[in-house]
Amino acid sequence: MTILKSSQQSAEDSLAIGSETFSSRLIVGTGKYPSEETAKKAIELSGAELVTLALKRFNKDEKSENILRPIGTKKLLPNTAGVLTAEEAIRSAHISKELFQTNLLKLEIITSAQNLDPNMEETLKAARILSKDNFEIYVYCDRDIKNCKELEDLGCVAIMPLGSSIGSGRGFDNLLELEKLRSEISQILIVDAGLGVPSEASKVMEMGYDAVLVNSAIAKAQNPITMAESFRRGVEAGRLAYLAGRIAVSNKSSPSSPTSFLK
Amino acid sequence: MSKITITLNGESKELNSKELKDLLADQAPKDRPFAIEINGIIVPSSNFDNFKLEHNDNIEIIAAVGGG
Numbered sequence: 118m119t120i121l122k123s124s125q126q127s128a129e130d131s132l133a134i135g136s137e138t139f140s141s142r143l144i145v146g147t148g149k150y151p152s153e154e155t156a157k158k159a160i161e162l163s164g165a166e167l168v169t170l171a172l173k174r175f176n177k178d179e180k181s182e183n184i185l186r187p188i189g190t191k192k193l194l195p196n197t198a199g200v201l202t203a204e205e206a207i208r209s210a211h212i213s214k215e216l217f218q219t220n221l222l223k224l225e226i227i228t229s230a231q232n233l234d235p236n237m238e239e240t241l242k243a244a245r246i247l248s249k250d251n252f253e254i255y256v257y258c259d260r261d262i263k264n265c266k267e268l269e270d271l272g273c274v275a276i277m278p279l280g281s282s283i284g285s286g287r288g289f290d291n292l293l294e295l296e297k298l299r300s301e302i303s304q305i306l307i308v309d310a311g312l313g314v315p316s317e318a319s320k321v322m323e324m325g326y327d328a329v330l331v332n333s334a335i336a337k338a339q340n341p342i343t344m345a346e347s348f349r350r351g352v353e354a355g356r357l358a359y360l361a362g363r364i365a366v367s368n369k370s371s372p373s374s375p376t377s378f379l380k
Numbered sequence: 381m382s383k384i385t386i387t388l389n390g391e392s393k394e395l396n397s398k399e400l401k402d403l404l405a406d407q408a409p410k411d412r413p414f415a416i417e418i419n420g421i422i423v424p425s426s427n428f429d430n431f432k433l434e435h436n437d438n439i440e441i442i443a444a445v446g447g448g
Binding site for chain 1: 389390407408409411412413414415417420422424425440441442443444445446447448
């Protein structure tokens with residue numbers, strides 16, 4: 118049996134999303150870190166090559182960190198966070214394109230400032246417009262098969278259903294729905310939002326999800342740097358298990374040792 | 381030179397100069413990239429130096445922050 122070193126594994130198991138190719142299957146967010154130094158180390162140890170970030174009005178009188186410093190040379194995936202309508206999302210998308218000189222976009226339209234679950238009507242409306250405008254859309258969405266299929270048909274490069282509510286750390290509200298989605302959607306599928314621990318990342322990777330996107334579970338952990346590494350390992354373990362192919366689930370026992378003594 | 385009143389990031393502001401570059405020298409970040417939107421239209425950075433502001437313009441200065 119050949120044991121692949123993780124670096125060899127990465128080289129042979131790259132992840133192509135739109136025009137980009139990654140060796141890491143963990144995408145990390147950059148919000149909520151306790152310090153720039155912690156963010157820098159955590160992002161590095163996560164192994165992520167693609168990181169999300171957001172837009173905000175700049176006020177010179179407010180103290181604010183330059184988030185681009187800890188991100189370094191990672192590929193940027195600007196999000197449309199905070200928007201409630203397709204119109205706002207489209208505006209945010211074009212500002213990001215100008216600001217970061219990238220066509221990559223995480224389309225995220227929430228329901229309200231209190232309910233961060235996706236507003237699918239507005240998300241679909243925005244995707245219909247932005248998909249005709251040369252954006253590579255990573256779309257935050259619900260787990261509804263019909264919605265996800267429409268987003269796939271519109272040419273979104275990654276379909277990103279939520280595991281559970283943003284920042285909740287609850288993991289999965291409905292794992293069966295995520296499993297069904299994987300069997301219905303052939304486009305890149307990424308679980309975005311709600312994960313709390315690396316075993317949950319492993320779980321969806323074992324099911325054949327292509328990647329996971331994690332922010333709060335790392336940034337708000339008691340030790341974000343160590344948690345970043347644990348998520349990296351969790352994602353790698355889950356992916357390896359998926360590639361290895363799990364045994365069939367059975368209600369009957371099946372011996373792995375002789376069933377009679379010394380015969 | 382006459383003063384103009386603009387809205388900057390949602391707040392009213394009086395300016396002595398109509399030059400966008402003068403406003404940016406005073407208000408824009410020095411350590412990170414930023415984007416400018418005026419009356420809902422993005423102004424490419426290549427136009428900053430020659431762009432003239434008008435009375436009642438609505439200006440947004442936007443930069444990156446951490447996000448998921």
